[in-house]
Each structure stands twice: as structure tokens, then as C-alpha cells.
Amino acid sequence: MKLEMICTGEEVLSGQIIDTNAAWVANTLMELGIETHHRITVGDRLEDLRDAFIERSHHADVIIVNGGLGPTSDDMSAEAMALAKGESLIENEEWRDRLISWFSKNNRQMAKSNLKQALLPESAVMVDNPVGTACGFRVKLNKAWLFFTPGVPFELKHMIKEQFIPFIKSEFGISENTALKKLLTIGHGESSLADNLAELTLPAGITLGYRSSMPHIEIKIFARGDKAINQLAEVTKAIKSILGIAIVAEDRPTLAAEIHHRLFQSGFSLSLAESCTGGMLTSQLIDFPGSSSYLHHGLVTYSNESKVKVLGVNPQILDDHGAVSIATVEAMARGAREILDSDFALSTSGIAGPDGGTEDKPVGTVAIALATKHVVYSQMVKIPNRSRQLVRSLSAAIAYDMLRRALLGEAVIVDYPSITRFAK
Template sequence: MKLEMICTGEEVLAGQIVDTNAAWLGNQLMNHGFEMHRRTTVGDRLKDLVEVFQERSLQADIILVNGGLGPTADDLSAQAMADAMGVPLVENQQWLEQLSIWGAERGITLTASNLKQAMLPEGAVLVDNPVGSACGFRVKLNRAWLFFTPGVPHEYKKMVSEQFLPFVKAQAGLQSKVEVTKLLSIGIGESTMAERLEKLSWPAGITLGYRAYMPYLELKLIARDVPQAQQVKAIDQAIAALGDTVVARNQNTLAAEVHQLLLNEESTLAIAESLTGGDICNQLVAFAGSSHYLQQGVISYCNEAKMSLLKVTEECIEQETEVSLLCAAQMAAGVASVNTLIRTTDFAVATTGIAGPSGGTEEKPVGTVVVAVKAHNQVYCQTIGLSSQRSRTYIRDISVAIALDMLRRAIIGIPPIAEYHYITRINSAVYPISELLA
């Protein structure tokens, strides 16, 4: 089955807004075992819209058309579809009644512009919009079903999840069972991953899909009518081939994985950040329930803060510098015990380093990063070297990922320091917590 998307709007075509709706749809389709074959972007010009609808309806089986259903003069999707079909626009009584209720609830007097949203191509099937005033609809033209949704993201996503995806599955006549397993990785490039995986033999019905988004590379194993035992075998084979680079299963971020692990283990956490400036805390507190484990976070950007808040010694700063294994270890130990009203936290994370673009030295160039993780009675530290040609944002994003992965590994009881493909470890050390707090 051939699936396509048509995105409408001058602001999308001109690049004034980023089309996140299209990226989101592609990922949703992949998660349900479907692939988008083509995406077309067209401006708010009636003639162009009609031509695109007619052209693509000859090639695709299902087309999602996003945008152009609002009340303004440049919202032309319904009119263009009617023209492409050679039918008039007619008033949809069901949506007219819904609009009246919508207006009454908000104290809004409906205008001709509002009522325009109840005008659909003759023969169209209404698609409910439970959170907005612009309904969707679907029509059949040539070989394709064209399925129309508003462009407002929260309306569009709800309609796709609740109505478009079930429609796609029904049209596909799915007799088969489709299951998708996502493996999240860091520290490996797409070409290296593909080289490792695509030379292997996979069970019939298993398809591999890749998605890169900083700082992750996601592998999807799509199983169509594959017995459970064969799926497990395929997943185990992928994990064995990718090694330490696999950091989570069926999670979108490492923070989501760490969050769930900390909740499951009923553990406590403290965080000290210099290089990453609060990014680790920010990613974790985005999840409801993080207050159950996160005890405290300290952003100690200057050396004085490291010494006064985290008890990093002046001797350490003078002899080892703030970008050192010992400094990171003392930061982790210090933040774990900074609150004297509670016991030392089970885990702690600390980051320090040089994100650039300036501040590096010959001995410690830009991209030098030190991460420490306290796990119970020991602190594990490593220095990694990232390319000084990389951006400040890239260096910080990778540093957050490494820190969260070290924490993840510590929580599940495996050595916190891992081997990645393109991340160079310069040195490492393990310190007893008793020595650091002495």
C-alpha cells in the first residue's frame, strides 16, 4: 500500500515554519509498521492544489492532506478538492450543528468565515475534530483516498492517532500482526550500524528502519507475522551486534529510560552540572514523578561554586584543574551529600569540561569532557575527547547522553563506563566515596 502526505501552506513552502507535522507522521506510521512513500509541499494557490490532488491521486492509495481547513481566505483545501473532483461544496449539517455548539460554549457569534468550515466537497465523509472548529473529511479520487486534517498540531495529532491510523489499518486489510521494537543507541554512526546489521541473516518478516536525531540513532525492528520467539532472537541479535551503544528499548530518550529505572528501583539521585548547565536536570524533571527520586541539583559553573557548594578542594582545582577526574568525582560526592537532612543519595552525576568555542588548551582542548557517576560507595569517572570542530551544542548534548548512560548502567548493576564507536575515552578512574568525603 502506497502512503503519501501533502502539506499545504505558503509559510511551510517558504520555510517560515518547520513542518514538524510531517516528521511526526512519518515516525507514527513507521511505529505502526507502515512507511511513507512520498511527501509533497504546496502553497495556498487554488490551481496548484487542484493539480497536486489530481496528480497524486493517480499514484497513491492513501494521502493525508494537512492544513488549509481554517476560516481564512487562504484556507483552500476543501474548495480545491471539490474542484479536483468536479463537484460543488455543500454544507455539512452535522458539522454545522457542532460549530453552533462550539460557538455557544465560547460565547462566540459565528461569522461567515466560521461557517465556511462546514462546507465540504459533495460526497465527502466527515472526520471529527474533537478539539477544534475545523472538521476533517475524506474523499475517494481515482485510486486514492484523500484524508484531510487541520494543520494545528494538537488537533492534527489527535485526529491522526484516533482516526487516520485506524483508517489506514482498515484499508490495508491487515490480516497480519505488525509489531515494532525500537532500540535507542548513542556513540555509533548510521553507516557503521548498517554495516554491522545488514550483513546478518534476519528472520523472514523482519524489516530494519533507522532514524537519527541528536544525540541518538534509533533502530526499528518491524516484525510482520513473525512468531514471538523469532522476534526475541532478532532483537538479541541486534543488541549483540551493536554492543554498548544500545542504551534503551522502546524509549525515545535516555532520560525517559533513566527516569523509569529510578522509579522502579526506588532510588535517589543528586546532580552537579558545570559543562551541561542544568540540561540533565531539565531532561529528567520533564517527567511527572521525578520528585520521587531527584533530591537536589546544583549548577556549579564557576570554581568558587564548586568549592563552596560541593566541597571540591582548592588543592584539586590548583593541581588537577576543574576539568579533571578528581574534580568531577568530588563534585559527585559533594552533591550526593549536600543536604545534611537526608542520607547520601544512592546515585549522583557530575559533569565538567570545555564546550568551547574558546577556553581550551593544548593539554585540554575544546571538547574535553569529564563525567562522574556515584553508585552507592564508589564514584566512577571518565574523560572523553570530542572533536573541537563540533559545536558547543553538540558537545553538551553528547555529554548529557554519556552522563545519563553511565547512570543507567550503574542503576542496572553493570560497569558504568562503556565502549562506544566514535567517542574516545582519554582516561578513567574509580574513587571510594569515603576518600572523597574525608
């Protein structure tokens, strides 16, 4: 089966918004062993959409069309598909009734323009959308099924999982069992990870993939077929043995997710004192429901004055060592932990750039500390030639990894090949 995707919308084409829908769809289907072969983005122009539908329908077996199902004049997917088929738009009575009922149930006045969302190409098969006002539909054109989905991410995800995946499994007889194992790494480049695993002999049906989502590199171990699935655990064990401390989580998208998993309802508590990361550590944990079970507070103490008055850092430490120093982050971590007697506290202070560096402490220099009730661990790292955002996200990942290792009873401070660690 050859799968393609056509993304619509002038705001996507012009770069005003990032097309996270396409990435999510491709990743979700890849985890089922379904590879996306081709993807294009088309603006809100009727003839361009029509031409794209016709042209790609000669090459693909299935095309996911995302967006353009709304009630406004720039939502043209249904009309363009009707033109491509040489058909009229016909009101789908079932969806019209659903629209009227939806607005009535939600005590909202339905605009006349919403009825446009019930107009489908004459040969279209309606696809249900239980969480929105834009129904999907599918149409056969030339050799391809075109499957139209709403642009709203929440609605799209429901439709792909509940409607599209069952459709292609039924239509194309996709019945082979698959399994996927994900290993998360930090501090290692994609090429070096691949080099380390180059000598590994993989059984038939098992393949490796790499996904860069900085500050992480994710290794995907994909197994197709029952025989390969039965060997997946053994292959995973071998990869973990080769890569060692490079692996920081299994089947988690980020280190923040791993920390949340380990702290949630664990009985441990955590406090955060952030300078250069500016609340990033705190924000990433608060993304997860239930983080209040362990997160005491997150303090952004950006200025020296706040470090002194909020965290109780001795001004002499700042005078003698500067804000970006082992002594300062250790004092910050102690101060954050002691406020509510937390079990753990993390602190960061660094020069994220692009300016502010010195010869001794260039841009990318970051100090990180982890305080427990008994000891404080700290390190100073250098993350050169990286953007301000990447310096901050890498710093947050290293801080999380220190905490993760402490929770597991492992060495808290380790060397990462792509990150220089200063001597204390």
C-alpha cells in the first residue's frame, strides 16, 4: 500500500503555523508499520487543490487530505474534490441533521455558513466526526482512495484512530502483527548511535529507525510478524547493552515524561529553582496531569537579587563565583529544597546566549545541581554552537537525567559524548 498525504491551508504553506498534524499522522501510522511515501502542502486555491488531487491519485493507493473542511470561504477541500471528480456537491442530510442537533445541544446559534460543512461530493462516503462540526469523507479517484480529515488536531486524531486506521486495515488487508520498542537517548548524535549499532545483526522482520527531536534522539525498534515480535525483547536487550548509559528512557517521548512516571504517586517530592531554563523544567512536568502529587514549586529566580531574597543564596557566593557557577547552583538547590523540605530539588543557571559569554564562561556554559536531603550533586557543562532554545532544552534534559539516575540509585553525573563537562 502506497500512502500519501496532502496538507491544505495558506497558513501552513506560508509557514505561519507549523504543521504538527502531518508529523503526528506520519508517526502514528509508522508505529503500525505503515510508511508515508509522499507529502505535499497546497494553499487555499481551488484549482491547485483540484490539480493536486488528480495528479497524486494516479500514484498513491491512499491519500490523507488534511484541512479545508470548515465553514468559511477558504475551506475548499470538498469543492475541489467535486471538481476533480466532475461531480456536484450534494447536501448530506445525516450530517446536516447532526449539525443542527450539535448546535442546539450546546445552546449555540448555528450560522448559515455551517451548513456548508454538510456539502459533500456526490460519490463521497461520509466519515463520522464525533468531536467536531466538520465531517470527514472518502472518495475514490483513479487508483486512490482520498480520505478527507479536519484540520483541528483533536478532531483529526480521533478520526485517524477511530475511522481511518480501521478503514485501511479492512480495505488493504493489513493483518500482520507489529510491535514497536522506543529507546530515548540524550548527549549522543544520531550518526554516532547508528555507528555503534552498525555491527548488530538484526533478525528478519526487525528494523531500526532514528528520530531526532532535540534534545533527544529516539531509537525505534520495529518488529513485523509474530516471529520478529518474539525476538524483539532480545534485540532490545542487545541494543541497551551496546549503548549503555546513552539510553535514558524506554517507551517515553521525553525525559520529562520519564521523570513524571517515576515521581507520580511515589511519595517523593520535588522543588525546582531555574535561572537559564526559565521555567522550562516546571512547565514540562506540569504538562502531565497528576504532577501536583510530587511537585512542590517551581521558582524562576532569574536575577541575582531573586536568588538571594527568594532562595537565600549568600551574596558573597555570587560576588566570588558569579551566577553561573557550581557554588551558586548548589546554594539555589539547597534553598529550593529547604523551603518545603522537599526530597529533591533541581537548579540551573547558565549563559544561553546569543550574548553574555566570556572567555572563561562562553555562551553555552550551564551549571546544574541536584539536592537531596543528604547531599548535593553538581556539574558545569558546555553546550557550544547551539541556539538559545537548544542550550536551555539540553540543560533541562541533563538536569532531569541527574534526578532520574538518583531515583534509580545510579551514578548521578555521567559524561555525554556531545557535551563537555568542566572539572569542578
